[in-house]
Structure formats: C-alpha cells, structure tokens
Amino acid sequence: MGYRKGYYRKDGTYVQGHYTSKSTSKSKPKSKKGCSLLMLVIVSILGIEACNPESDCPTRKCSDYNSQAQAQQEFNENPSCLENLDSDNDGIPCENLPKN
Template sequence: MGYRKGYYRKDGTYVQGHFVSKRSKAFQGRNNKGCFLSLLLPFVIMVVSIACTSESESSCIKKNCSDFSSQEEAQSTFETNKTCYSNLDRDNDGIACEN
C-alpha cells in the first residue's frame, strides 16, 4: 500500500489524498485463487488416499482354514494370491493351513 498525494483535476476540483494498493487487479485475483487451491489440494489428496485404501481392502475375499475341506485345497487357493490369503499361512513358511 502506498499513500497518494492530493491533486487538482483540470476542472478545478480537489481530490483528497488517500491510500492505494500498488498491486494490479490481475495479480490480486491470482493470489486469491492460489490460496483457494492451496486449501483444496490437501483435502483432495486425503480423499484420494482414503478411496485407494478402501478399494485394496475390498478386493480380497477373507477366508479361513475352516472354509476348506482339505489342506491341498487351501494350498492351491493360497498359491493364487499370497497377499490376499496371507492369513492362511500364519508362520510365513509358504505352507497354508498346516494344522
């Protein structure tokens, strides 16, 4: 902000001195939009991260050893997707439903 001195117009009227902004209107508009975007961006990132975690959890079907009639059946299911059916191999030795 700066102070503008008073001056006389050509018609003889006096204009009182006052404070004026040294920034252009175009710059002020961009400043406001940037502030809005800086507040919106973290919210969008949070929503996307929550959506991604819920999708990865819902794609796996939860199965227990009691859902299979034999160890061989459980082992073949475990081999199809080891990350989804990691609860079938409690001791992480690669053999599902040992008990």
C-alpha cells in the first residue's frame, strides 16, 4: 500500500491524503466454498465420533440391586462408572434400598 498526498481536483475540491493499493486491477473476492466443505467434513467426523455409544461402564440403576450392601460393593469396585447410583455424592449408593 502506498500513501497518496492530498490534492485538488479540477473542480476545485480538495481530496485528503490517503492510503491506496499499489495494484491497479481490482481483484475478485476469493471463493470460500472449499473451506466450507472442509469444515463440514470435519464437523461431521467429530459428530460421529462423539455419538459413539460404546462404553466400558455398565448402565445400572438401584432397581437392579436387591440390597444397599450389594450396590455398595459394586460401587466401591467402580465408583466413576456407577456414580449415578449415588445421587447426593456422599459415597453411599442406593440409600433407599434395605441394608441387607
């Protein structure tokens, strides 16, 4: 870019100095279709990976156990997977079940 000094037009009006582009030809705006397509493909792949239903954690509910002791035993073996059994996060799952 170059700086163009202020000047007077033939009609007498003054044009302030300003920066101008050195190229004389006007360039066409570049198409962004390729970029959009690439982003669509990436988002699609990430979406498919995020929806992968496979998990090492068993899906268990309190109704799957006969007693709180049975639920506690499995909870102690794998607390991160069975954290849904402990609703108040006190380390005691299925508190509504009978103790034995």
